Amino acid sequence: MNLRPDNLTAAVTAVPVKPRGDWAIVRRLLRDYLGGKWGLLAFGIGCMVVSAAMNGALAGIINPAIKRIFILKHSADLIRIPLEIMGVIVVRAAASFGEQSITNTIAERISADVQRDMFRSQIRLDIGGLNAVHSSEMISKFLYDTTLLRNAITRGLLGMGREVLTLIAMLVVMVWQNWELTIISLLLLPPVAWITDKIGRSLRKSSTRGMEETGTLSKTLTEALTGRRIVKAYNLEDHVTEIAEGRIAKRLRYLLKAVRTRSAAVPATDMIGGIAAAITVAIAGYLGIHGHLAINQFAAFVAAMLLAQQPVRNLSQLQTVSTEGLAAANRIFGVIDAKPDIFDRPNAKPLAVARGSAVRFDRVSFRYNSEAPGLDNVSLEVLPGQKIALVGPSGAGKTTLFNLLLRFHDIDGGSITIGGQDIRDVTLLSLRDHIALVTQEPILFDESIAENIAQGRRNATRQEIIESAKAAAADDFITAQADGYDSQVGEGGLRLSGGQRQRIAIARAMLRNAPILLLDEATSALDTESERHVQEALSHLMEGRTTIVIAHRLSTVLDADRIYVMDRGRIVESGTHSELMLRNGLYARLHHRGLDEREPG
Numbered sequence: 044m045n046l047r048p049d050n051l052t053a054a055v056t057a058v059p060v061k062p063r064g065d066w067a068i069v070r071r072l073l074r075d076y077l078g079g080k081w082g083l084l085a086f087g088i089g090c091m092v093v094s095a096a097m098n099g100a101l102a103g104i105i106n107p108a109i110k111r112i113f114i115l116k117h118s119a120d121l122i123r124i125p126l127e128i129m130g131v132i133v134v135r136a137a138a139s140f141g142e143q144s145i146t147n148t149i150a151e152r153i154s155a156d157v158q159r160d161m162f163r164s165q166i167r168l169d170i171g172g173l174n175a176v177h178s179s180e181m182i183s184k185f186l187y188d189t190t191l192l193r194n195a196i197t198r199g200l201l202g203m204g205r206e207v208l209t210l211i212a213m214l215v216v217m218v219w220q221n222w223e224l225t226i227i228s229l230l231l232l233p234p235v236a237w238i239t240d241k242i243g244r245s246l247r248k249s250s251t252r253g254m255e256e257t258g259t260l261s262k263t264l265t266e267a268l269t270g271r272r273i274v275k276a277y278n279l280e281d282h283v284t285e286i287a288e289g290r291i292a293k294r295l296r297y298l299l300k301a302v303r304t305r306s307a308a309v310p311a312t313d314m315i316g317g318i319a320a321a322i323t324v325a326i327a328g329y330l331g332i333h334g335h336l337a338i339n340q341f342a343a344f345v346a347a348m349l350l351a352q353q354p355v356r357n358l359s360q361l362q363t364v365s366t367e368g369l370a371a372a373n374r375i376f377g378v379i380d381a382k383p384d385i386f387d388r389p390n391a392k393p394l395a396v397a398r399g400s401a402v403r404f405d406r407v408s409f410r411y412n413s414e415a416p417g418l419d420n421v422s423l424e425v426l427p428g429q430k431i432a433l434v435g436p437s438g439a440g441k442t443t444l445f446n447l448l449l450r451f452h453d454i455d456g457g458s459i460t461i462g463g464q465d466i467r468d469v470t471l472l473s474l475r476d477h478i479a480l481v482t483q484e485p486i487l488f489d490e491s492i493a494e495n496i497a498q499g500r501r502n503a504t505r506q507e508i509i510e511s512a513k514a515a516a517a518d519d520f521i522t523a524q525a526d527g528y529d530s531q532v533g534e535g536g537l538r539l540s541g542g543q544r545q546r547i548a549i550a551r552a553m554l555r556n557a558p559i560l561l562l563d564e565a566t567s568a569l570d571t572e573s574e575r576h577v578q579e580a581l582s583h584l585m586e587g588r589t590t591i592v593i594a595h596r597l598s599t600v601l602d603a604d605r606i607y608v609m610d611r612g613r614i615v616e617s618g619t620h621s622e623l624m625l626r627n628g629l630y631a632r633l634h635h636r637g638l639d640e641r642e643p644g
């Protein structure tokens with residue numbers, strides 16, 4: 044995949060990111076994320092002003108110090124002036140503590156708020172939107188972009204304020220000593236700005252590439268780790284190491300380029316600053332020799348000018364940090380603004396379903412954004428409490444039919460109704476509340492067994508959880524675990540066998556107690572022994588529910604009220620087992636080979 048920044052962002056958000064002006068981004072950050080923090084911010088800025096003023100005072104104090112102590116030789120000032128210096132330093136330390144802790148607090152809070160909003164928006168996208176992005180790329184954006192934003196706030200926006208204030212304080216001191224000299228020394232600003240801009244551009248380019256490579260690298264790591272069993276079994280360690288090394292090296296190249304550029308920034312500004320200082324000293328010396336500038340003025344002026352170089356130098360770096368941060372904020376807003384394509388219609392009502400209402404597909408057509416057929420003119424009906432079976436070769440569109448009933452995608456033509464209500468006219472929440480799905484690969488979260496079951500219905504009591512597990516023939520092995528229902532299942536449920544995982548998934552569906560049940564080849568990944576247990580669990584689950592089962596074993600289809608045979612997105616045959624055997628069509632052929640075999644070609 045081409046990972047140019049624009050494509051990357053587009054992929055992550057599933058909608059193109061609007062280019063926004065820097066000010067539009069800053070305004071939105073202020074509006075959405077600084078609300079409630081104004082008091083804190085005002086206090087932080089107050090600290091900055093005090094700290095900058097104290098810096099100015101330190102430079103300025105050199106003038107009276109030289110004049111009173113060295114020229115006028117007032118011995119009383121020998122105590123007073125050092126005490127003043129001490130006082131200024133203490134105040135500056137307090138202000139600087141306030142400023143640092145406040146700016147960082149604000150930045151961390153904003154970054155956490157942004158992460159919360161990103162997650163909320165991302166998880167509410169429809170499946171199509173979520174599928175459009177590699178999960179680990181999303182994760183690295185989630186962490187990396189928010190870090191860039193946080194840095195931009197601490198070092199960029201707020202840091203900029205601090206440096207500008209310090210610079211102003213130094214200029215005040217310089218003007219106070221001699222304004223003509225101040226103007227001369229200001230002539231060095233244009234070349235500094237020019238160099239800063241050049242370096243900033245180059246840095247932005249290499250750090251954007253660095254961030255893209257960070258995304259690619261985390262994708263590589265996730266894939267190597269999730270595929271660890273295959274990596275081991277096929278001796279792919281060297282292969283994946285080679286890929287990872289390549290990506291690490293590529294990322295390093297961009298990062299080193301950024302390091303070189305960044306390292307050049309300070310010496311380059313220093314050189315200009317140094318030249319300017321030399322010229323100013325020469326001119327100031329000339330004025331001094333001709334009696335236009337006193338030694339105390341000269342000393343305070345040069346001190347302020349040298350102290351002003353630090354803020355200038357920092358400002359030259361801040362620009363890059365804030366540009367990076369603003370670009371990151373723009374990508375973040377793209378993620379936050381992404382809207383699902385599937386949502387409730389304005390007047391959507393909750394689905395009204397008596398237990399086991401009829402499910403109807405009426406001439407349904409659907410296409411994924413690809414060549415694949417999806418579904419083509421599919422009609423089928425399940426009456427309340429009935430069980431129908433879908434069979435057909437792999438890729439026929441069986442799972443797609445489930446995806447459409449759950450409204451993971453919206454159909455292109457025809458209609459799907461439950462109890463006579465079009466599923467697009469009811470709320471998504473109520474639609475999915477009335478359906479329990481058991482997938483081919485059970486999906487467990489790295490939580491306790493009880494918590495995994497409770498995902499079926501969040502407010503279930505412990506007793507209900509245990510009853511569901513019993514009905515799913517899972518109670519025996521659960522209580523045999525070290526921590527029983529509180530045992531952690533490990534990443535993806537890896538500490539349990541396939542059959543145990545599936546029975547937990549069935550207990551979850553049992554707890555949901557939904558009138559409509561969708562079983563997607565729930566036993567296909569299991570050995571015969573586990574299958575026997577799971578089958579028992581499933582027959583409890585199906586009692587009294589309208590069930591559609593994607594079947595690959597004969598035993599599942601034999602007692603179905605009707606069997607629909609699918610091929611290439613269409614329903615090609617339907618009937619009972621014996622009717623279909625008599626037809627001697629696809630079903631009979633599939634049956635002779637065993638339903639779970641693949642159709643050749």
Ligand SMILES: Nc1ncnc2c1ncn2[C@@H]1O[C@H](COP(=O)(O)OP(=O)(O)O)[C@@H](O)[C@H]1O
Nearest residue numbers: 411413415416417436437438439440441442443
């Ligand atoms: N998310 C998706 N995006 C694009 N094409 C898909 C997607 N899911 C499935 N398909 C395609 O749709 C067809 C039907 O897939 P599916 O319903 O999963 O088949 P079955 O469950 O019958 O094996 C296949 O050709 C598959 O490649």
Ligand SMILES: [Mg+2]
Nearest residue numbers: 441442443563
């Ligand atoms: Mg399938």
